Amino acid sequence: MYALHQFMLIHVLTCLRQNALGSEIINGEKAPENSLLYMASVQNKYGHSCGGFLVSEDFVVTAAHCDEGNPRRIVLGTHDLSKPADTVKDVIMKCIHPYYIGVGNGNDIMLLKLSSEVQPSKSIQMIKLPSSEIKLKENERCLVAGWGLTKTGGPLVHQLRVVNVSVISPEVCRENWPGLPDGLICAGGYGTNKGFCQGDSGGPLICNGTAVGVVSFNKWGRCDYPDAPNVYVDIAKHLDWINEILKKKHC
Known part of the structure; x- marks a missing residue:
């Protein structure tokens, strides 16, 4: 198995x-000018x-x-x-x-x-990085931001956009991504209509003002959420x- x-x-x-x-933001909003x-x-x-x-x-x-x-x-x-x-x-x-x-x-x-x-x-x-390994709580609210698509196959946008996403437990994440290794965080894209898309790759997952993750991949490049969880590299x-x-x- x-x-x-x-x-x-x-x-x-x-x-x-x-x-x-390249990934962008789904169902987010324009980032305020003096933020991020x-x-x-x-x-x-x-x-x-x-x-x-x-x-x-x-x-x-x-x-x-x-x-x-x-x-x-x-x-x-x-x-x-x-x-x-x-x-x-x-x-x-x-x-x-x-x-x-x-x-x-x-x-x-x-x-x-x-x-x-x-x-x-x-x-x-x-932006500050974690000082040591941190344990994110399931459903903890974080945010992700970026430039690019606002829907699968949609047009590019020029304005930075941001959206709140919730942390998904490792157990639920592995159920949707069989064989997923350690060292990754899942948040958004699953059980919600919010997440990242093609154009946000490399951007930060920010929790409590700290960059805890790096946007890595979603499923098949589709951003029609809910779907499989969005996956980030665990910076810690x-x-x-x-x-x-x-x-x-x-x-």
Whole structure:
């Protein structure tokens, strides 16, 4: 049975790799202008491809699978991507988790080093990470934000959007994702019409003002919730790796 579960998960995740890049917000609302100032738009030569969030003066966290979009620059300090941005930094280093092999293995996380440091301002702030492993409670209310689709196959939007989501227990999550490994968090997308979609990948799951997760994948790239739970990387599982990079300023 375990082997069957593993086969099912691998089959699902193989398909997800083709659909996971870039996710947006379902049944959310426009983020207030002076909120979520840590949000980053990870962009390639075509524009926005993934979300991310600023965790130090020169590093942004995003999802490892966002490397498939060939990120080149980071836009900070704006909620509206249709307007010229005051702060645009080139990506000069990509630190992909050393054990990343694909979405769903629990290591879908990457740090991007900026071409120069940014200082906190009225439009740019850093978000704190957990200081140690934390235990999220079932149904705990958190939020997720991003740019992109507001429904499956829908048009792109330029305004940052945000939605509240509830944490789903690991037991319920594994019932819907057989063979799901440790190191992942489920919230939204199941038993609710709220969650993320294609365009939010790499963005943060925020609980009590702390970035606890990284948007990783949903089911088949569909955002017609309720469906299977949305899945995030558990940041607390990777604190040593993250802090070592932030300290050395190098992978």
